[in-house]
Amino acid sequence: MSSTAPPIRILIVDDHPLLREGLSSMIAGQPDMKLVAEAENGEQALQAFRDHQPDITLMDVQMPMMNGIDAITAIRTEFPTARIIVLTTYKGDMQALRAIKAGASGYLLKSMLRKELVDTIRSVHAGRRRIAADIATEMAEHVADDELTARECDVLRLVAIGNANKEVAARMGISEETVKTHMKNVLIKLGARDRTHAVVVALKRGIIDI
Structure with missing residues (x-):
């Protein structure tokens, strides 16, 4: 220089x-x-x-x-x-x-x-x-992975802080079945075994924070 x-x-x-x-x-x-x-x-x-x-x-x-x-x-x-x-x-x-x-x-x-x-x-x-x-x-x-939608992130964030599907549905103003559908999509996109694993993966990758 x-x-x-x-x-x-x-x-x-x-x-x-x-x-x-x-x-x-x-x-x-x-x-x-x-x-x-x-x-x-x-x-x-x-x-x-x-x-x-x-x-x-x-x-x-x-x-x-x-x-x-x-x-x-x-x-x-x-x-x-x-x-x-x-x-x-x-x-x-x-x-x-x-x-x-x-x-x-x-x-x-x-x-x-x-x-x-x-x-x-x-x-x-x-x-x-x-x-x-x-x-x-x-x-x-992860470049080829499907990204979570904003709605899916909202659902997962509420699950991460301990809400059951019924509570998530009430807080978001949607049906419990819709919550289950969102969570099913989350598990597939993150390659997660269950809800807890999905939260761990999402936190580790910076997809959500709590």
């Missing part, structure tokens, strides 16, 4: 102060990078991006007020060329897919930060896309 090239300007978005501090320290150790702002949630992230227009945004997914996926969508709506790297503890392929569809350029597990963060920042800044290898593998494994 040329010594006269400006540093990569970075915005950190995460609701955990210790993680922000760690990321800040890593960035401070790189001569070609500069931290320009921090935010604790998606709403703050959007305002910080407007104020600073960073080259790279490091974005957590699970945050209060506005989550990372919604924040990526909001930022990319106003700033279509924004380059955003998702940092997460979750390995689910569906969450990764939602982030990429929202406009993320990178997807990195927090357990990989020490080894891969700096190179990922430089790679995304150079215009490339970076997805953690094991996430990319899992995404490839």
Whole structure:
């Protein structure tokens, strides 16, 4: 990198102060990078991006007020060329897919930060896309799967928190038979043995959260 090239300007978005501090320290150790702002949630992230227009945004997914996926969508709506790297503890392929569809350029597990963060920042800044290898593998494994519909996800989410079919039907304003039909489709699409297995699979892949 040329010594006269400006540093990569970075915005950190995460609701955990210790993680922000760690990321800040890593960035401070790189001569070609500069931290320009921090935010604790998606709403703050959007305002910080407007104020600073960073080259790279490091974005957590699970945050209060506005989550990372919604924040990526909001930022990319106003700033279509924004380059955003998702940092997460979750390995689910569906969450990764939602982030990429929202406009993320990178997807990195927090357990990989020490080894891969700096190179990922430089790679995304150079215009490339970076997805953690094991996430990319899992995404490839499910690329031909039928996605759950929004209604099926709603049913499964209610089942996941302990509702029986009758309770799900009452809460959604549909018949118990319709609930059973939705659950049958869920089991088939997820390759699950039963309701409990379906919930485990859906949580692991990031299809639902509770």
